[in-house]
Amino acid sequence: MFQINETELVRGSGSCNYKIDIKTSCSSPEHTTDTIDIIIGDANGNQIISSPDPSMRGSSLKRCTTNPFDLVQANCIGKICSMFFVRFGTDGWIPESATLYNDGYPPITFNFNYLIPFGVPSGIYNCNK
Structure with a gap:
């Protein structure tokens, strides 16, 4: 396990801990050196943009793991209802799913199963106000 150490708050407040379990698809390349940024958000437009620790980037995105x-x-945001990845690199990467754990809310799973395109946010927005 590694810790995401770069976070940027778009909006929100306080100090909260989040856990994200990312399952890489068995259809993904066997190994990738690609890096990802993760964007999570709530129904009020609050977002957290995170990048994994640079020393670990790409090393944990192996297929079927x-x-x-x-x-x-x-920073604390509301109930998470959106998740996006931004991928950088040439190998390609296919996440199967991601489950997010946010204190005070039930876990939420997002199912992907598609190649994340290079350099643009790609993900799921399932927010209702």
Whole structure:
């Protein structure tokens, strides 16, 4: 497990811990050196944008594996209802699913199963106000 150490708050407050379990699809390349940014958000437009620790980037995105990421002491947002990845690199990467754990809310799973395009946010927005 590695810790996400770069967080940027778009909006929100306080200090909360989040856990994200990312399962890489068995259809993904066997190994990738690609890096990802993770964007999570709530129905009020609050977002957290995170990048994994640079020393670990790409090394945990192996096919058919589930990798836990800790987002520690990030700003608090509401119930998470959107998740996007931004991929950088040439190998390609296919996440199968991601389950997010947010204190005070039940876990939420997002199912992907598609190649994340290069350099643009790609994901799921399932928010209702």
